[in-house]
Amino acid sequence: MPPNPERRRRLACLVAACLTLLMTTACDAANDDTQDPKPRWSSTPTSGTTKDLRTCEDGDCTVEVREGDVIPFGENVRAPDLTIDAIGPTGVDLRLSGEGTTSTFSGQSPDQGGVSTYNRTDFRVLEIRNDTAVLSIKPNGL
Known part of the structure; x- marks a missing residue:
């Protein structure tokens, strides 16, 4: 029986997500002693920011979120819904979950040195x- 291409694609995505999580965790642990764990707090609004989570359906938005918010993505976005699990002085915890897959990005902050990527x-x-965060979500044309 030939290998199922869809199953291979999903497995490759799962492996990529796990490796990203492991690399993020390893980098955070290695830099614990040298980095200030507090993110930059700002009271200046980001231009183009919306509070309407539905604007992210196409996977391209700048949105203000609160703990517990769920950002639903449309069918054309290759990522499951995004849940904001926590917002605090150590950063923002993001969780992508759907169809038997869950990926977590913990302690995301403005000064972490780059983006977190899930399936493009x-x-x-x-x-x-305070209790809100501004996220930029963009498609990645890998």
Whole structure:
């Protein structure tokens, strides 16, 4: 029986997500002693920011979120819904879950040095303001 291409694609995506999570965790642990764990807090609004989570359906938005928010993505985005699990002084915890897959990006902050990517979608925390955060979500044309 020939290998199922869809199953191979899903497995490759799962392996990529796990490796990303492992690399992020290893880098965070290695830099624990040298980095200030507090993200930059800002009271200046980011231009183009919306509070309407539905604007992210196409996977391209800048949105203000609160803990517990769920950003639903449309069928054309290769990522499951995004849940904001926590916002605090150590950063923002993001969880992508759907169809038997869950990936978590913990402690995301404006000064982490880059984006977090899940299946051709980039996630970046631009600002953290008290109990809200501003996220940039963009398609990644790998």
